Amino acid sequence: MPNEEELIAERRRKLEDIRKLKINPYPYSFDVKNNSAQVSSDFANLKPEEHTKSIVKVAGRIIALRRMGKIAFMHILDEFGKVQLYAAFDKLGEKNYEFLKLLDMGDWIGAEGHIFKTRTGEITVEVSDIQLLSKSLRPLPEKWHGLSDIEQRYRKRYVDLIISPQVREVFKKRTAIIQSVKEILDEKGFLEVDTPCLQPIYGGAAARPFISHLNALDMKVYMRISNELYLKRLIVGGFEKIYEFARDFRNEDIDRTHNPEFTQVELYQAYADFNTMMEITEEIYERTAKKVLGTTIFEYQGHQIDLKRPWQRYSMVEAITKFADINVEKLTDRELFDLRITYNLQITGEVTRGKMIQALFEELVEGKLIQPTFITHHPVESTPLCKPCREHPLQFAERFEPFIAKMEIGNAFSELNDPILQRKLLEDQSKELNEGSQEAHPMDEDFIQAIEYGMPPTGGLGLGIDRMVMILTNQASIRDVLLFPFMKKV
16 A cells, blocks of 8 residues: 555656646636536436436536546535536547546546436536646545544644535534624624724733734734723714624633634624623524524534523522522631632632632533523622622622533623723722733723713623534534634644
Protein backbone atom coordinates (compact mmCIF):
# COMPACT_ATOMS: atom_id res chain seq x y z
CA MET A 1 0.00 0.00 0.00
CA PRO A 2 1.66 3.27 -1.08
CA ASN A 3 2.03 5.96 1.56
CA GLU A 4 0.74 9.53 1.16
CA GLU A 5 4.04 10.88 -0.18
CA GLU A 6 4.12 8.18 -2.86
CA LEU A 7 0.52 8.91 -3.82
CA ILE A 8 1.27 12.63 -4.11
CA ALA A 9 4.31 11.85 -6.30
CA GLU A 10 2.13 9.67 -8.56
CA ARG A 11 -0.45 12.47 -8.90
CA ARG A 12 2.29 14.91 -9.82
CA ARG A 13 3.39 12.56 -12.59
CA LYS A 14 -0.19 12.41 -13.85
CA LEU A 15 -0.30 16.20 -13.77
CA GLU A 16 2.70 16.35 -16.09
CA ASP A 17 1.12 13.77 -18.40
CA ILE A 18 -2.02 15.91 -18.55
CA ARG A 19 0.08 18.91 -19.55
CA LYS A 20 1.71 16.78 -22.29
CA LEU A 21 -1.78 16.20 -23.71
CA LYS A 22 -1.95 20.02 -24.04
CA ILE A 23 -4.71 20.15 -21.42
CA ASN A 24 -4.69 23.01 -18.92
CA PRO A 25 -5.18 21.32 -15.53
CA TYR A 26 -6.21 24.63 -13.92
CA PRO A 27 -8.48 26.53 -16.34
CA TYR A 28 -9.99 29.92 -15.54
CA SER A 29 -13.71 29.09 -15.58
CA PHE A 30 -16.44 26.65 -16.57
CA ASP A 31 -19.98 27.47 -17.65
CA VAL A 32 -22.07 25.34 -15.24
CA LYS A 33 -25.70 25.06 -16.33
CA ASN A 34 -27.09 22.54 -13.84
CA ASN A 35 -26.46 21.35 -10.29
CA SER A 36 -26.99 17.89 -8.80
CA ALA A 37 -30.24 18.84 -7.05
CA GLN A 38 -31.75 20.17 -10.28
CA VAL A 39 -30.74 17.04 -12.18
CA SER A 40 -32.30 14.79 -9.53
CA SER A 41 -35.51 16.80 -9.40
CA ASP A 42 -35.98 17.41 -13.13
CA PHE A 43 -35.54 13.77 -14.12
CA ALA A 44 -36.96 11.98 -11.10
CA ASN A 45 -39.81 10.46 -13.13
CA LEU A 46 -37.62 8.69 -15.70
CA LYS A 47 -38.07 4.94 -16.01
CA PRO A 48 -35.09 2.56 -15.64
CA GLU A 49 -32.99 2.46 -18.86
CA GLU A 50 -34.93 5.42 -20.28
CA HIS A 51 -32.74 7.82 -22.30
CA THR A 52 -33.53 11.48 -22.99
CA LYS A 53 -32.39 14.10 -25.44
CA SER A 54 -31.94 16.57 -22.57
CA ILE A 55 -28.41 17.90 -22.25
CA VAL A 56 -26.99 19.06 -18.92
CA LYS A 57 -23.71 20.68 -17.98
CA VAL A 58 -22.51 19.90 -14.46
CA ALA A 59 -19.35 20.29 -12.40
CA GLY A 60 -17.98 18.98 -9.13
CA ARG A 61 -15.33 16.98 -7.32
CA ILE A 62 -14.82 13.28 -8.13
CA ILE A 63 -15.70 11.26 -5.00
CA ALA A 64 -16.05 7.84 -6.66
CA LEU A 65 -14.32 6.50 -9.76
CA ARG A 66 -14.66 3.06 -11.33
CA ARG A 67 -13.01 2.12 -14.66
CA MET A 68 -14.05 -1.01 -16.58
CA GLY A 69 -12.20 -1.41 -19.85
CA LYS A 70 -13.35 1.34 -22.19
CA ILE A 71 -16.05 2.75 -19.89
CA ALA A 72 -15.92 4.58 -16.59
CA PHE A 73 -18.46 5.51 -13.93
CA MET A 74 -17.92 8.51 -11.65
CA HIS A 75 -19.76 10.32 -8.93
CA ILE A 76 -19.09 14.03 -8.68
CA LEU A 77 -19.99 16.14 -5.66
CA ASP A 78 -21.20 19.73 -5.84
CA GLU A 79 -22.64 21.94 -3.11
CA PHE A 80 -26.08 20.34 -3.41
CA GLY A 81 -25.26 16.65 -3.59
CA LYS A 82 -23.84 14.15 -6.06
CA VAL A 83 -24.56 13.02 -9.60
CA GLN A 84 -23.33 10.02 -11.56
CA LEU A 85 -21.40 10.31 -14.82
CA TYR A 86 -20.97 7.59 -17.45
CA ALA A 87 -18.05 7.98 -19.85
CA ALA A 88 -17.38 5.71 -22.84
CA PHE A 89 -14.50 5.63 -25.33
CA ASP A 90 -16.72 5.80 -28.41
CA LYS A 91 -18.32 9.00 -27.14
CA LEU A 92 -15.21 10.86 -25.98
CA GLY A 93 -12.57 10.13 -28.60
CA GLU A 94 -9.02 8.97 -28.03
CA LYS A 95 -7.53 12.14 -26.47
CA ASN A 96 -10.30 12.54 -23.90
CA TYR A 97 -10.22 8.85 -23.08
CA GLU A 98 -6.47 8.97 -22.46
CA PHE A 99 -7.09 11.98 -20.28
CA LEU A 100 -9.77 10.02 -18.40
CA LYS A 101 -7.11 7.51 -17.30
CA LEU A 102 -5.26 10.32 -15.54
CA LEU A 103 -8.14 11.36 -13.31
CA ASP A 104 -8.14 10.67 -9.56
CA MET A 105 -10.53 10.88 -6.65
CA GLY A 106 -10.64 14.50 -5.54
CA ASP A 107 -10.16 16.04 -8.99
CA TRP A 108 -12.62 18.74 -10.04
CA ILE A 109 -14.20 18.19 -13.45
CA GLY A 110 -16.89 19.66 -15.66
CA ALA A 111 -19.00 17.42 -17.89
CA GLU A 112 -21.69 17.77 -20.54
CA GLY A 113 -24.01 15.09 -21.82
CA HIS A 114 -27.46 13.50 -22.15
CA ILE A 115 -29.46 12.27 -19.19
CA PHE A 116 -30.56 8.67 -18.78
CA LYS A 117 -31.56 6.40 -15.92
CA THR A 118 -29.60 3.22 -15.31
CA ARG A 119 -31.12 -0.21 -14.92
CA THR A 120 -30.70 0.17 -11.16
CA GLY A 121 -32.61 3.46 -11.22
CA GLU A 122 -29.80 6.05 -10.88
CA ILE A 123 -30.06 9.26 -12.88
CA THR A 124 -26.84 9.52 -14.89
CA VAL A 125 -25.12 11.87 -17.32
CA GLU A 126 -23.83 10.13 -20.46
CA VAL A 127 -20.74 12.25 -21.00
CA SER A 128 -20.07 13.69 -24.44
CA ASP A 129 -17.51 16.25 -23.28
CA ILE A 130 -15.36 16.36 -20.16
CA GLN A 131 -12.98 19.02 -18.83
CA LEU A 132 -10.50 19.02 -15.96
CA LEU A 133 -11.10 22.02 -13.69
CA SER A 134 -8.50 21.34 -10.99
CA LYS A 135 -6.08 18.45 -10.47
CA SER A 136 -6.01 17.30 -6.84
CA LEU A 137 -2.46 16.56 -5.71
CA ARG A 138 -3.36 15.17 -2.28
CA PRO A 139 -5.47 12.02 -1.88
CA LEU A 140 -8.68 12.20 0.10
CA PRO A 141 -8.69 10.15 3.32
CA GLU A 142 -10.51 6.84 3.09
CA LYS A 143 -11.42 6.82 6.77
CA TRP A 144 -12.17 9.68 9.10
CA HIS A 145 -12.83 8.43 12.61
CA GLY A 146 -11.12 7.92 15.97
CA LEU A 147 -9.79 10.34 18.51
CA SER A 148 -6.67 11.37 16.60
CA ASP A 149 -8.70 12.09 13.50
CA ILE A 150 -11.17 14.31 15.39
CA GLU A 151 -8.30 16.72 15.94
CA GLN A 152 -7.55 16.66 12.21
CA ARG A 153 -11.18 17.28 11.37
CA TYR A 154 -10.97 20.64 13.10
CA ARG A 155 -7.51 21.50 11.78
CA LYS A 156 -8.39 20.55 8.20
CA ARG A 157 -12.03 21.51 8.08
CA TYR A 158 -11.81 21.78 4.29
CA VAL A 159 -11.22 18.02 4.11
CA ASP A 160 -13.91 17.34 6.69
CA LEU A 161 -16.41 19.23 4.54
CA ILE A 162 -15.44 17.27 1.43
CA ILE A 163 -16.05 13.84 2.89
CA SER A 164 -18.77 14.50 5.49
CA PRO A 165 -22.15 15.65 4.10
CA GLN A 166 -23.55 15.76 7.65
CA VAL A 167 -20.92 18.34 8.61
CA ARG A 168 -21.88 20.53 5.66
CA GLU A 169 -25.50 20.29 6.81
CA VAL A 170 -24.59 21.58 10.26
CA PHE A 171 -23.12 24.74 8.77
CA LYS A 172 -26.02 25.22 6.38
CA LYS A 173 -28.31 25.04 9.41
CA ARG A 174 -26.07 27.54 11.20
CA THR A 175 -26.70 30.04 8.42
CA ALA A 176 -30.44 29.29 8.50
CA ILE A 177 -30.49 29.84 12.29
CA ILE A 178 -28.77 33.21 12.00
CA GLN A 179 -31.12 34.27 9.20
CA SER A 180 -34.11 33.27 11.32
CA VAL A 181 -32.96 35.32 14.31
CA LYS A 182 -32.35 38.35 12.09
CA GLU A 183 -35.77 38.00 10.46
CA ILE A 184 -37.49 37.87 13.85
CA LEU A 185 -35.67 40.96 15.12
CA ASP A 186 -36.20 42.85 11.86
CA GLU A 187 -39.88 41.97 12.01
CA LYS A 188 -40.02 43.44 15.51
CA GLY A 189 -38.58 46.72 14.29
CA PHE A 190 -35.01 46.30 15.52
CA LEU A 191 -32.25 48.01 13.53
CA GLU A 192 -29.05 46.09 12.83
CA VAL A 193 -25.92 48.12 13.65
CA ASP A 194 -22.14 47.72 13.80
CA THR A 195 -19.85 48.69 16.66
CA PRO A 196 -16.04 48.52 17.03
CA CYS A 197 -14.18 45.24 17.55
CA LEU A 198 -11.01 47.15 18.44
CA GLN A 199 -11.57 49.21 21.58
CA PRO A 200 -9.48 51.61 23.70
CA ILE A 201 -11.28 50.31 26.83
CA TYR A 202 -12.89 46.90 27.04
CA GLY A 203 -16.08 46.23 28.98
CA GLY A 204 -19.56 44.78 29.04
CA ALA A 205 -18.63 41.41 30.57
CA ALA A 206 -16.51 39.80 33.26
CA ALA A 207 -13.74 38.43 31.09
CA ARG A 208 -10.05 38.76 30.28
CA PRO A 209 -9.39 40.64 27.04
CA PHE A 210 -6.87 40.12 24.27
CA ILE A 211 -4.43 43.03 24.33
CA SER A 212 -2.66 44.57 21.35
CA HIS A 213 -0.83 47.77 20.40
CA LEU A 214 -1.95 50.31 17.83
CA ASN A 215 1.28 51.55 16.28
CA ALA A 216 -0.28 54.52 14.49
CA LEU A 217 -1.33 56.12 17.79
CA ASP A 218 1.19 54.36 20.06
CA MET A 219 -1.53 53.12 22.40
CA LYS A 220 -2.74 49.91 24.01
CA VAL A 221 -5.97 48.52 22.49
CA TYR A 222 -8.25 45.58 23.23
CA MET A 223 -10.30 43.14 21.19
CA ARG A 224 -13.83 43.52 22.41
CA ILE A 225 -15.19 41.11 24.99
CA SER A 226 -18.68 42.56 24.43
CA ASN A 227 -20.36 45.28 22.41
CA GLU A 228 -22.70 46.20 25.27
CA LEU A 229 -21.35 49.62 26.21
CA TYR A 230 -21.31 50.84 22.61
CA LEU A 231 -24.86 49.65 21.98
CA LYS A 232 -26.03 51.49 25.10
CA ARG A 233 -24.39 54.64 23.74
CA LEU A 234 -26.64 54.24 20.70
CA ILE A 235 -29.70 54.02 22.96
CA VAL A 236 -28.55 57.31 24.53
CA GLY A 237 -28.25 58.67 20.98
CA GLY A 238 -31.92 58.02 20.29
CA PHE A 239 -32.16 54.57 18.70
CA GLU A 240 -34.89 52.62 20.46
CA LYS A 241 -34.46 49.07 19.13
CA ILE A 242 -31.04 47.87 17.97
CA TYR A 243 -29.13 44.61 17.57
CA GLU A 244 -25.72 43.43 16.44
CA PHE A 245 -24.33 40.04 15.49
CA ALA A 246 -20.94 40.41 17.09
CA ARG A 247 -17.69 38.47 17.01
CA ASP A 248 -16.34 38.75 20.54
CA PHE A 249 -12.97 37.70 21.90
CA ARG A 250 -12.22 36.49 25.43
CA ASN A 251 -8.84 35.31 26.63
CA GLU A 252 -10.26 32.41 28.60
CA ASP A 253 -10.38 28.64 28.74
CA ILE A 254 -10.98 26.51 25.66
CA ASP A 255 -13.43 23.68 26.29
CA ARG A 256 -16.64 22.05 25.08
CA THR A 257 -18.62 25.31 25.26
CA HIS A 258 -15.89 27.96 24.97
CA ASN A 259 -13.78 29.24 22.09
CA PRO A 260 -11.63 32.40 22.32
CA GLU A 261 -13.53 33.87 19.37
CA PHE A 262 -17.28 33.42 19.34
CA THR A 263 -20.51 34.90 18.00
CA GLN A 264 -23.38 36.38 19.92
CA VAL A 265 -26.32 38.59 19.11
CA GLU A 266 -26.86 41.51 21.48
CA LEU A 267 -30.05 43.56 21.38
CA TYR A 268 -31.36 46.55 23.32
CA GLN A 269 -34.86 47.98 23.54
CA ALA A 270 -35.73 51.33 25.07
CA TYR A 271 -38.61 51.49 27.56
CA ALA A 272 -38.36 47.71 28.18
CA ASP A 273 -36.98 45.59 31.02
CA PHE A 274 -35.73 42.05 31.54
CA ASN A 275 -39.28 40.68 31.38
CA THR A 276 -39.53 41.83 27.76
CA MET A 277 -36.15 40.20 27.09
CA MET A 278 -37.45 36.88 28.44
CA GLU A 279 -40.35 37.02 26.02
CA ILE A 280 -38.01 37.79 23.11
CA THR A 281 -35.67 34.94 24.08
CA GLU A 282 -38.52 32.43 24.12
CA GLU A 283 -39.84 33.68 20.80
CA ILE A 284 -36.46 33.59 19.08
CA TYR A 285 -35.77 30.01 20.14
CA GLU A 286 -39.29 28.69 19.53
CA ARG A 287 -39.73 30.27 16.10
CA THR A 288 -36.21 29.41 14.96
CA ALA A 289 -36.64 25.76 15.96
CA LYS A 290 -39.93 25.59 14.04
CA LYS A 291 -38.32 27.15 10.97
CA VAL A 292 -35.09 25.14 10.94
CA LEU A 293 -36.27 21.83 12.45
CA GLY A 294 -40.00 21.97 11.79
CA THR A 295 -40.74 21.35 15.48
CA THR A 296 -40.05 22.63 18.98
CA ILE A 297 -39.39 19.11 20.31
CA PHE A 298 -36.08 17.43 19.46
CA GLU A 299 -33.27 15.32 20.82
CA TYR A 300 -30.12 16.88 22.22
CA GLN A 301 -27.36 14.62 23.53
CA GLY A 302 -29.75 12.06 24.94
CA HIS A 303 -32.31 14.56 26.28
CA GLN A 304 -35.66 15.40 24.73
CA ILE A 305 -35.91 19.21 24.67
CA ASP A 306 -39.11 21.19 24.19
CA LEU A 307 -38.72 24.90 23.36
CA LYS A 308 -42.42 25.69 23.41
CA ARG A 309 -43.35 28.82 25.37
CA PRO A 310 -43.56 29.57 28.27
CA TRP A 311 -40.26 28.40 29.75
CA GLN A 312 -39.65 27.60 33.41
CA ARG A 313 -38.71 30.52 35.65
CA TYR A 314 -36.88 30.45 38.99
CA SER A 315 -34.98 33.02 40.96
CA MET A 316 -31.45 31.86 41.74
CA VAL A 317 -32.41 31.32 45.39
CA GLU A 318 -35.52 29.33 44.37
CA ALA A 319 -33.42 27.19 42.02
CA ILE A 320 -30.94 26.35 44.79
CA THR A 321 -33.82 25.33 47.04
CA LYS A 322 -35.51 23.22 44.37
CA PHE A 323 -32.51 21.49 42.78
CA ALA A 324 -29.99 21.42 45.67
CA ASP A 325 -32.35 21.31 48.64
CA ILE A 326 -30.57 24.22 50.33
CA ASN A 327 -32.68 27.13 51.59
CA VAL A 328 -30.02 29.84 51.65
CA GLU A 329 -32.47 32.42 53.03
CA LYS A 330 -32.69 30.48 56.29
CA LEU A 331 -28.91 30.17 56.71
CA THR A 332 -26.83 32.57 58.77
CA ASP A 333 -23.72 34.07 57.17
CA ARG A 334 -21.56 31.54 59.04
CA GLU A 335 -23.71 28.57 58.01
CA LEU A 336 -23.71 29.77 54.41
CA PHE A 337 -19.96 30.45 54.33
CA ASP A 338 -19.23 26.99 55.78
CA LEU A 339 -20.73 25.49 52.60
CA ARG A 340 -17.67 26.85 50.82
CA ILE A 341 -15.66 24.11 52.47
CA THR A 342 -18.39 21.48 52.18
CA TYR A 343 -18.59 21.82 48.41
CA ASN A 344 -15.01 23.02 47.78
CA LEU A 345 -16.23 26.27 46.21
CA GLN A 346 -13.63 28.56 44.64
CA ILE A 347 -14.34 32.22 45.42
CA THR A 348 -11.97 35.07 44.64
CA GLY A 349 -11.71 38.14 46.84
CA GLU A 350 -13.97 38.80 49.81
CA VAL A 351 -16.53 36.08 50.56
CA THR A 352 -20.05 37.54 50.59
CA ARG A 353 -23.54 36.06 50.69
CA GLY A 354 -24.03 36.98 47.05
CA LYS A 355 -20.82 35.29 45.94
CA MET A 356 -21.74 32.20 47.93
CA ILE A 357 -25.21 32.03 46.34
CA GLN A 358 -23.67 32.39 42.88
CA ALA A 359 -21.08 29.69 43.59
CA LEU A 360 -23.65 27.25 45.02
CA PHE A 361 -25.84 27.73 41.97
CA GLU A 362 -22.99 27.10 39.54
CA GLU A 363 -21.76 24.04 41.43
CA LEU A 364 -25.03 22.35 42.37
CA VAL A 365 -27.76 23.57 40.03
CA GLU A 366 -26.51 24.38 36.51
CA GLY A 367 -25.93 20.72 35.68
CA LYS A 368 -29.56 19.90 36.46
CA LEU A 369 -31.19 22.46 34.14
CA ILE A 370 -32.19 20.40 31.11
CA GLN A 371 -35.42 21.98 29.86
CA PRO A 372 -35.44 25.69 28.89
CA THR A 373 -35.25 27.63 32.13
CA PHE A 374 -34.78 31.27 33.11
CA ILE A 375 -32.75 31.89 36.26
CA THR A 376 -33.58 35.37 37.53
CA HIS A 377 -32.54 37.69 40.37
CA HIS A 378 -28.80 37.23 40.49
CA PRO A 379 -26.69 38.58 43.37
CA VAL A 380 -25.79 42.26 42.94
CA GLU A 381 -22.11 41.28 43.04
CA SER A 382 -22.53 39.43 39.73
CA THR A 383 -22.72 42.50 37.52
CA PRO A 384 -22.03 46.22 37.68
CA LEU A 385 -24.27 47.07 34.70
CA CYS A 386 -27.69 45.94 35.89
CA LYS A 387 -30.55 47.63 37.74
CA PRO A 388 -31.09 46.48 41.32
CA CYS A 389 -34.01 44.12 41.81
CA ARG A 390 -37.24 45.95 42.61
CA GLU A 391 -38.08 43.62 45.52
CA HIS A 392 -34.60 43.28 47.08
CA PRO A 393 -32.41 46.08 45.69
CA LEU A 394 -29.53 45.58 48.13
CA GLN A 395 -29.22 41.84 47.49
CA PHE A 396 -30.20 41.04 43.92
CA ALA A 397 -29.98 42.44 40.42
CA GLU A 398 -32.70 42.37 37.79
CA ARG A 399 -30.82 39.93 35.64
CA PHE A 400 -31.58 36.55 34.10
CA GLU A 401 -29.67 33.80 32.35
CA PRO A 402 -31.49 31.23 30.19
CA PHE A 403 -30.34 27.59 30.37
CA ILE A 404 -30.93 24.64 28.04
CA ALA A 405 -29.35 21.19 28.40
CA LYS A 406 -27.12 22.30 31.30
CA MET A 407 -25.75 25.22 29.23
CA GLU A 408 -26.10 28.92 29.89
CA ILE A 409 -27.20 30.28 26.52
CA GLY A 410 -27.44 34.01 27.17
CA ASN A 411 -27.58 36.91 29.59
CA ALA A 412 -30.02 39.76 30.05
CA PHE A 413 -30.59 42.80 32.27
CA SER A 414 -32.91 45.55 33.11
CA GLU A 415 -30.10 47.92 32.18
CA LEU A 416 -28.71 50.29 34.78
CA ASN A 417 -29.29 53.88 33.65
CA ASP A 418 -28.57 55.73 36.91
CA PRO A 419 -25.21 57.43 36.14
CA ILE A 420 -24.37 58.07 39.80
CA LEU A 421 -24.88 54.45 40.83
CA GLN A 422 -23.20 53.27 37.63
CA ARG A 423 -20.11 55.34 38.42
CA LYS A 424 -19.91 53.89 41.93
CA LEU A 425 -20.22 50.31 40.71
CA LEU A 426 -17.57 50.77 38.02
CA GLU A 427 -15.28 52.46 40.55
CA ASP A 428 -15.68 49.39 42.78
CA GLN A 429 -14.86 47.16 39.81
CA SER A 430 -11.86 49.29 38.92
CA LYS A 431 -10.59 48.88 42.48
CA GLU A 432 -10.88 45.09 42.17
CA LEU A 433 -9.01 45.29 38.87
CA ASN A 434 -6.19 47.23 40.50
CA GLU A 435 -6.07 44.66 43.29
CA GLY A 436 -5.40 41.87 40.81
CA SER A 437 -8.78 40.64 39.59
CA GLN A 438 -8.41 39.45 36.00
CA GLU A 439 -12.10 39.72 35.12
CA ALA A 440 -13.15 42.95 36.85
CA HIS A 441 -14.69 45.71 34.75
CA PRO A 442 -12.46 48.75 34.09
CA MET A 443 -13.71 52.30 34.47
CA ASP A 444 -15.03 53.75 31.22
CA GLU A 445 -15.41 57.48 31.75
CA ASP A 446 -16.86 58.12 28.31
CA PHE A 447 -19.61 55.55 28.92
CA ILE A 448 -20.47 57.25 32.23
CA GLN A 449 -20.65 60.59 30.47
CA ALA A 450 -22.91 59.07 27.83
CA ILE A 451 -25.54 57.93 30.31
CA GLU A 452 -25.21 61.25 32.18
CA TYR A 453 -26.92 62.71 29.10
CA GLY A 454 -29.81 60.41 29.96
CA MET A 455 -30.56 56.83 28.93
CA PRO A 456 -34.20 55.72 28.97
CA PRO A 457 -35.28 52.53 30.76
CA THR A 458 -33.82 49.76 28.65
CA GLY A 459 -33.87 45.98 28.41
CA GLY A 460 -30.78 44.27 27.05
CA LEU A 461 -30.15 40.70 25.92
CA GLY A 462 -27.18 38.72 24.65
CA LEU A 463 -27.63 35.23 23.14
CA GLY A 464 -24.75 32.94 22.28
CA ILE A 465 -25.19 31.95 18.65
CA ASP A 466 -22.65 29.11 18.73
CA ARG A 467 -24.44 27.41 21.62
CA MET A 468 -27.78 27.96 19.92
CA VAL A 469 -26.44 26.15 16.86
CA MET A 470 -25.06 23.36 19.08
CA ILE A 471 -28.51 22.79 20.57
CA LEU A 472 -30.46 22.96 17.31
CA THR A 473 -28.02 20.68 15.43
CA ASN A 474 -27.38 18.22 18.30
CA GLN A 475 -23.64 18.88 18.48
CA ALA A 476 -21.81 18.14 21.72
CA SER A 477 -18.92 20.58 21.24
CA ILE A 478 -18.68 24.19 20.15
CA ARG A 479 -15.88 23.09 17.82
CA ASP A 480 -18.45 21.19 15.77
CA VAL A 481 -20.38 24.38 14.95
CA LEU A 482 -17.38 26.61 14.17
CA LEU A 483 -15.90 26.25 10.71
CA PHE A 484 -12.43 26.98 12.04
CA PRO A 485 -12.23 26.56 15.84
CA PHE A 486 -9.07 27.81 17.48
CA MET A 487 -6.47 25.06 17.77
CA LYS A 488 -3.13 24.77 19.50
CA LYS A 489 -0.23 25.37 17.12
CA VAL A 490 1.59 22.20 16.10
